[in-house]
Amino acid sequence: GAVVSQHPSWVICKSGTSVKIECRSLDFQATTMFWYRQFPKQSLMLMATSNEGSKATYEQGVEKDKFLINHASLTLSTLTVTSAHPEDSSFYICSAKGTRFRSDTQYFGPGTRLTVL
């Protein structure tokens, strides 16, 4: 149990286009989902926290208009990178915290590698 999927697993796009990444909790309901960013050979940095049905809370320094987060249901959150630029190239990872599982554990998706040309 407690499986989190991400789609796509990798994406290449042109500069100026927008990219949407999906994060799904497959076998549990996730009241809270988190989006992280990981640069090569570096650690994960929390970008934002989203609760189902409410606006996401962004970490300091993260542009909310550039990284749009929607958590419309208890099993799906999306991250849209708008007007992507090469510096947005990174590994994006989501995690989910469920209601029915132990509440202090986050379950992580496999990540999405974004490359902006």
Add this chain to the structure above:
Amino acid sequence: AQSVTQLDSHVSVSEGTPVLLRCNYSSSYSPSLFWYVQHPNKGLQLLLKYTSAATLVKGINGFEAEFKKSETSFHLTKPSAHMSDAAEYFCVVRFSMFSGGYNKLIFGAGTRLAVHP
């Protein structure tokens, strides 16, 4: 403020020998501490966690960690390394509820474990 420091960016061991991955934390309150493992192209997997119960925590795949308050440490150990243990390991501290952002995880920089035959 909570923070976590992984003392080694790379650790290399021979198969069958012990593994020690070091982690020190800083926290104003009793912390919750975690170790996650990240295999290439896979999601982060929880190895074990400490949440103020027993100080010696046993996890999956033969790993364990000991919470030492006097040393502010939470080192990860395994008696005998296996080739499949080669991966990136992250020590993580969770924000305590008293400092706000209750569910935030702060990741260490990571330690890459190499296991040689």
